[in-house]
Amino acid sequence: SQKIEQNSEALNIQEGKTATLTCNYTNYSPAYLQWYRQDPGRGPVFLLLIRENEKEKRKERLKVTFDTTLKQSLFHITASQPADSATYLCAGPISSGSARQLTFGSGTQLTVLP
C-alpha cells in the first residue's frame, strides 16, 4: 500500500545550524508532497508544497526538495532557532497522481537547542 514514511526519531540540533528532515514514499508516485508544522496540542500548519516536476522550492529559511529517483523529499531549515522546535509532518496525496485527500507521515520532532 502507498506509504509516507518519516524518521520518527527526534532530531536535536544547535541553534544556527541547518536542520534536515527526511520523507520517503513507497509503492506509489505522488504528484506533489506537502510539509506541515505541528506544535503540541495544535492542528498542523501548512508550510510548503512541492510538485514532482519541481526539484526545489524555497520560502524564507525553508527549503524543500523532491527527488523522484530516490523517492524522497528533504526539508531544510537554515539558521535554525529555538522557535523552530516542533513536529514536522510530510504529506502526499492518498494515491498516485494528485488526489485531494492527503496521507501523512508520523512526523519528526525537531528540537533546536539554544
Place this chain on the structure above:
Amino acid sequence: SQTIHQWPATLVQPVGSPLSLECTVEGTSNPNLYWYRQAAGRGLQLLFYSVGIGQISSEVPQNLSASRPQDRQFILSSKKLLLSDSGFYLCAWSVDSYGYTFGSGTRLTVV
C-alpha cells in the same frame, strides 16, 4: 480571510455515550472538508472527506459517521463511543490540492 472553527477543544465522554463534534469554515465557498484522527505519537489518519453538501466518503470502517448539512459545516458523530475512539480529532479544509487549513482540534478521551 478564511478561518476554521472547531469545538469543543476537549471532551471527556463515557463509553457508550453519543458524540457530536462540529467544524465550520468561514471566508470560502464549496471547500473540500476533512476529518482526521491523530493517536498519541502517531500520524494523522483520514476518517472522512466531503466535496459538497451531503457528499461524504469514508476512508476506514469504524464507529463514527460524518455529515455535511451545509456548505461550510462538517459534523463528526457517533451513536455509542468506544474506548478506542479516544484521540485528537482534526477538521481541515482545502481548495483544489493545495495546502490544508486545520482547525485547532478536539482532544477526546473516552472513559
